[in-house]
Amino acid sequence: MSWQWFHRLGSxxxxxxxTSVWLPWLGTASLLLLAVGIAWGLGFAPEDFKQGxxxxxxxxxxxxxxxxxxxxxxxxxxxxxxxIWKMKLxxxxxxxxxxxxxxxxxxALFTGAVWGKPTWGTYWVWDARITSMLILFFLYLGVMAxxxxxxxxQSGDKASALLALVGTVNIPIIYKSVDWWFTLHxxxxxxxxxxxxxxxxxxxxxxxxxxxxxLFYAWVLTLHTRSLILQREWRTQWVRxxxxxxxxxxxx
Amino acid sequence: xxxxxxxxxxxxxxxxxxxxxxSCERDGRVLFEGLEFTLNTGAALQIVGAxxxxxxxxxxxxxxxxxDYTGDIxxxxxxxxxxxxxxxxxxxxxxxxxxxxxxxxPLENLAWYGASRSDxxxxxxxxxxxxxxxxxxxxxxxxxxxxxxxARLYLPDPAPLWILDEPLAAxxxxxxxxxxxxxxxxxxxxxxxxxxxxxxxxxxPLEKLNLADFQPCPEENLEQAYAS
Amino acid sequence: MRVEPxxxxxxxxxxxxxxxxxxxxxxxxxxxxxxRTEFTLAVRRRSDIVNPLLFFVTVLAMMPLGIGPEPEMxxxxxxxxxxxxxxxxxxxxxxxxxxxxxxDGSLEQLALQPQPLYFPVLAKVVVHWLVTGxxxxxxxxxxxxxxxxxxxxxxxLFVSLALGTASLSLIGAVGAALTVALRRPGLLLALIxxxxxxxxLIFGTGAVQAALDGYGYGPQMAILGAILAAAAxxxxxxxxxxxxxxxxx
Numbered sequence: 001m002s003w004q005w006f007h008r009l010g011s012x013x014x015x016x017x018x019t020s021v022w023l024p025w026l027g028t029a030s031l032l033l034l035a036v037g038i039a040w041g042l043g044f045a046p047e048d049f050k051q052g053x054x055x056x057x058x059x060x061x062x063x064x065x066x067x068x069x070x071x072x073x074x075x076x077x078x079x080x081x082x083x084i085w086k087m088k089l090x091x092x093x094x095x096x097x098x099x100x101x102x103x104x105x106x107x108a109l110f111t112g113a114v115w116g117k118p119t120w121g122t123y124w125v126w127d128a129r130i131t132s133m134l135i136l137f138f139l140y141l142g143v144m145a146x147x148x149x150x151x152x153x154q155s156g157d158k159a160s161a162l163l164a165l166v167g168t169v170n171i172p173i174i175y176k177s178v179d180w181w182f183t184l185h186x187x188x189x190x191x192x193x194x195x196x197x198x199x200x201x202x203x204x205x206x207x208x209x210x211x212x213x214x215l216f217y218a219w220v221l222t223l224h225t226r227s228l229i230l231q232r233e234w235r236t237q238w239v240r241x242x243x244x245x246x247x248x249x250x251x252x
Numbered sequence: 253x254x255x256x257x258x259x260x261x262x263x264x265x266x267x268x269x270x271x272x273x274x275s276c277e278r279d280g281r282v283l284f285e286g287l288e289f290t291l292n293t294g295a296a297l298q299i300v301g302a303x304x305x306x307x308x309x310x311x312x313x314x315x316x317x318x319x320d321y322t323g324d325i326x327x328x329x330x331x332x333x334x335x336x337x338x339x340x341x342x343x344x345x346x347x348x349x350x351x352x353x354x355x356x357x358p359l360e361n362l363a364w365y366g367a368s369r370s371d372x373x374x375x376x377x378x379x380x381x382x383x384x385x386x387x388x389x390x391x392x393x394x395x396x397x398x399x400x401x402x403a404r405l406y407l408p409d410p411a412p413l414w415i416l417d418e419p420l421a422a423x424x425x426x427x428x429x430x431x432x433x434x435x436x437x438x439x440x441x442x443x444x445x446x447x448x449x450x451x452x453x454x455x456x457p458l459e460k461l462n463l464a465d466f467q468p469c470p471e472e473n474l475e476q477a478y479a480s
Numbered sequence: 481m482r483v484e485p486x487x488x489x490x491x492x493x494x495x496x497x498x499x500x501x502x503x504x505x506x507x508x509x510x511x512x513x514x515x516r517t518e519f520t521l522a523v524r525r526r527s528d529i530v531n532p533l534l535f536f537v538t539v540l541a542m543m544p545l546g547i548g549p550e551p552e553m554x555x556x557x558x559x560x561x562x563x564x565x566x567x568x569x570x571x572x573x574x575x576x577x578x579x580x581x582x583x584d585g586s587l588e589q590l591a592l593q594p595q596p597l598y599f600p601v602l603a604k605v606v607v608h609w610l611v612t613g614x615x616x617x618x619x620x621x622x623x624x625x626x627x628x629x630x631x632x633x634x635x636x637l638f639v640s641l642a643l644g645t646a647s648l649s650l651i652g653a654v655g656a657a658l659t660v661a662l663r664r665p666g667l668l669l670a671l672i673x674x675x676x677x678x679x680x681l682i683f684g685t686g687a688v689q690a691a692l693d694g695y696g697y698g699p700q701m702a703i704l705g706a707i708l709a710a711a712a713x714x715x716x717x718x719x720x721x722x723x724x725x726x727x728x729x
Contacts, residue, residue, distance in 0.1 A: 135675050142672035149662050152279055154320065155729040159658045162725060163672055166654055166718050170676050173707070177679035184686060235280060315592060317727045340592050349585030355521040364509055364517055364586075388524070 010087040012229040013238050019222050026219045033212030041205035048202075054118040059206060061111040063213035064104045065129075068136060069171075071101030071217065075143070076168040079161025089225075091157035092232065094164065095147055096224035100217065102140035109133050128182035132175050139167045153232070266328060267293050267342060267412050267444065269314070274323035276309050283309055284466035287323070289459070293412070296435065296445040296455050301463030307448040308348060310463070311417050314446070315345050344411040348418060350401030354390035358400045361389065367407050375406035379430070395422040402427075405434055414438065416447040508595050514603035521580075522611045529611040532573040536565050536616055540623050551628045558627035559637060559688035563644075566616050567677055570645055571670055573612050574652040577604060578660040578723065587660075591727055597720035601657070605649050605716065613645025629692075636691040636701075643704040644684040650708075650715035651676050657722035661729040680707060 041059035048055040075097040082090035112130050113123045124130070143160045150156035233239045268290060275285030283306030291297050301307050312318035314325065316336045325332040327339040352361050358381055362372035376385050379399040389397055402419060404410075414435075420428050428451075435445050435455045447453065509517070522529065543561050544554060581587040590600050620641050621634040629637065655673035659665030687700035 135678055138671070138675040142675065145668055145671050146658060149659070149665075149668055150729065152729055155661065155725060158725040158728075159722065162718065162722055163654075163658060166676065169714065170679075173679045174675070177682045181682045181686065184689075312728075317588060317591065317724075319728065337594055341594060343592065345589070345592060347585050347588055349583065349588065351585040351589040353517075353521065353580070353584055353586055355524045355580070356517070360517070360520070364513065365589075366509065 010085070010089045012089050012092065012233055013236075015089055016226055016229050019226060023219070023222060026215060026222065030212055030215035030219050033208060033215060037205055037209035037212050041202075041209060045202045045205050046199070051119060054115065055202075057111050057115045059209045061108060061115060062206060063210045064111065065108040065133065066210060067213050067217050068101060068105040068108050068133065071097055071104060072136060072139065072164070072171065073168065074221075075101060076161075076164040079164045083158060083161050083165075089229075091161065092228050093221065093225050094161060095157070096221055096228050098140060098144045098147065098160075100220055100224060102137060102144060104217070105133060105137040105140055109137060126182070128179045131182070132178045135174055135178070136171070139171070143167070268326075268328060269339075269413065269444070269446070270324075270326040270329075271314075272324050272326075274310075274313070274321060274325065276306055276313055276318070276321045278306070278309055278320070282468050284463050285468050287461075287463075287466045289461055291413075291444050291446055293442045293444050294439050294457075296439055296447070296453075296458045298453055298458055298460050299446070299448045299463065300450070300460060301448075305463040305467065307463060308417060311347070311415060311446075311448065315343065315415060316340070339413070342412050343415060344404060344413065345415045346401050346404065346417065346419060350398060352389055352397050352400045354397075355388065357386050357388055358392075358403070359385040361400055362403060362407070365404055365407070367404075371407050372403070375403040376400075378406040378434075379403045380427070395424060395427070398422045399427060402431060405431075405438070410438065410443070412443045414443065414445045414447070416445065418448055418450075420449050420451055420453070508593050509600075511599050511603060514600050515606065518603050518607040519610070522607050528573065528576060529615070532569040532612050533615055533619065535572065536569040536619065537623065539568070540565050540627065543627070555628040555630060558624055558629035559633060559685050559692070561627060562620055562623055562629075562637065563641070563681055563685045563688075566613075566620070566641055566645060567648060567674075567681060569616060570612055570648045571652060571673060571677075572666075574608065574649070574656045574673075575659075575666055575669055577608055577653060577656040578726075579656075582660045582726070587723060588727055591724060597723055598716045601653060601716040601719045601723070602712070605653050608653075609646045609649040613649055614642065616645055617641035629688075632694070633688045633692045636687045636697045639701060640684040640687040640697075640704060643701065643708055644680045647680050647704070647708045647711045648677060650711040651680075653719045654715055654722055657719040657726060659726075660723070661726040680704065683707070 037059065042056055045056070047053055075094050078090045078094035078097060081087055082094060109130065112133070116125060116130075117123050143164050146163050147156045147160035150159060230239055230242075270290045272288050274287040276283050287310070289297060299307050299310060309318060313321050316333065316339070319333070327335040330338065353364070356364070358376055359369070359372050362375060363369070367375065373382075373385060376382060379402055381396060381399055381403065384392065384396065389400060392400070398419075398421065402423075405414065419431060423431065432454050435447075435453075438445060439455065439457075445455070540561060543557075547553065547557065578587060581590070591597060617638050620637050624634055624637055652669075652673050655669050655676075658672065659669050662668065683700045683703045687697040687704070690697040690700060
């Protein structure tokens with residue numbers, strides 16, 4: 001059967017065993033890239049003639065903002081796969097992706113605020129990007145809250161997957177409308193983050209950091225998914241064997 | 253499943269519900285497993301079992317609102333979930349929450365189910381609600397609300413398969429007797445009834461199915477899992 | 481309703497069934513029946529109509545007490561305040577959209593019918609808008625006057641609210657369907673739905689602001705109309721899916 005791989009992929013046990021092999025490599029690669037990127041970006045990249053050293057926060061801010069948005073789509077796609085093909089593992093990945101994405105969104109917001117102080121003289125401006133990021137953060141919180149609200153796990157899975165999908169349809173509209181709203185209320189003079197004007201000597205470390213963040217995201221997502229799998233499947237035999245329990249534990 | 257290849261083209265359909273090897277779980281707990289029964293036309297089946305044995309889950313699985321099961325459910329020989337729309341066109345289902353809107357009158361409730369006024373009046377008369385047809389259901393008692401729901405069984409041309417969750421609950425003696433008569437008539441016309449009830453039901457031919465017979469023993473279950 | 485006489489002693493048995501069961505297609509309530517039933521129910525639960533409106537007016541009356549009565553300040557904030565309050569009033573009234581039907585089992589009966597759930601959901605939303613969004617829009621010029629909104633803003637405020645609250649009702653229906661199986665969904669519903677309201681809020685207030693500044697507000701209305709069209713096509717589908725998920729709970 002050509003579908004066999006697909007169904008095997010949907011088996012939490014198979015996922016757990018496979019990722020045990022990949023995990024160290026993924027972790028090493030991501031930490032290595034992050035270390036190189038940080039050293040390069042903070043130590044060797046040249047100073048910005050306008051902003052001085054404060055611009056260096058983009059090496060955290062930009063990758064985090066990238067992944068915050070990408071993470072929402074990853075979460076929604078996993079939800080869609082779960083809804084369409086009724087794949088259990090997909091829902092677990094979706095649930096694991098939600099808090100990670102929310103954390104990255106928070107990091108992007110926080111670093112943006114820290115960056116805003118020396119640049120704009122204030123921690124918070126209702127800039128289009130920041131506002132969109134804030135709404136994205138609320139979308140993440142909504143998905144997390146809904147998935148946790150149901151006593152029955154499968155209902156929480158499906159409901160939050162559907163909400164994530166609805167959010168996906170809305171995100172472009174929200175981003176466009178916030179953009180429009182911002183140009184209406186403020187002349188576009190604050191756009192300092194135009195990526196196209198960045199010098200290559202600053203750009204290469206940024207690319208390294210983005211790649212590092214992606215790998216780091218994959219690593220953390222896998223780790224979190226694995227722990228959720230163990231939580232969900234604690235009744236099954238393979239988890240008990242894994243945990244080295246000889247007799248069924250009495251926790252119900 | 254391949255035994256009846258041309259049931260769909262057959263004009264005289266055998267409206268048979270066949271369940272084999274069905275197990276349902278809820279929240280990771282297996283409610284029952286290896287459930288087998290066949291419900292033929294002209295037959296009634298009473299599902300019994302203690303509270304929490306899975307009667308409602310079984311019914312929700314059969315009408316297709318719950319999809320967490322393993323095993324085979326066949327309607328007219330065709331497997332679920334493909335035959336589910338077919339089953340629903342021949343289904344009259346009255347659930348635990350009976351589908352009576354409390355903000356409507358009994359007459360309006362039956363009209364919502366597609367009954368004409370005279371049919372609805374006749375059905376309401378049959379369940380003893382003559383004179384209450386224009387009172388809001390929220391002003392009626394629990395038993396009267398139950399009768400409004402059951403009045404659907406007295407409408408002309410009822411669907412052949414009746415699935416009733418606790419139809420006798422909150423009914424008085426006369427109500428129970430009348431309902432039993434209506435079910436017997438329905439069976440005689442070639443319909444079939446699947447119902448859950450804690451009290452005995454005087455309908456023939458009636459088969460009983462105790463869900464307790466299909467309950468997995470928890471200890472045994474785990475030991476088997478370890479042995480394999 | 482056409483009233484046929486019912487003679488209890490001699491019921492008309494000519495239309496009774498022939499004595500054998502047939503697999504007749506179930507009688508499905510048509511869109512008009514659905515609308516009429518929903519409207520009847522809404523009119524009978526009068527407090528559900530009046531309470532959002534009272535909330536809207538009361539909270540807006542609090543605003544000058546909180547931010548001060550200076551006419552210029554109120555004039556600047558009026559459109560935004562009215563829109564945010566309309567948003568909250570719609571949201572609060574939406575919690576009960578499917579609740580009654582879920583609890584009495586008629587939602588389950590609807591889900592068993594062969595017709596898609598799209599039309600029953602749409603009927604509910606249309607009636608919800610008729611009894612909530614529409615009265616809010618009708619009241620808005622009055623509140624605009626109290627909050628010192630410029631006269632140029634009355635008409636765009638009314639039109640944008642009428643169009644916008646319809647979208648809000650549609651989008652909120654998805655949230656209401658997702659949370660109908662939960663016991664106390666109030667705050668959760670607000671949390672999951674508020675972010676989705678953002679575009680409607682922006683273009684609704686944008687239209688009023690443009691009119692006050694002396695510009696045309698056609699584009700904003702067109703966008704609000706487009707959002708409404710998209711929401712009318714997609715939101716009932718999503719809500720129907722959500723209802724099936726909730727029924728499985």
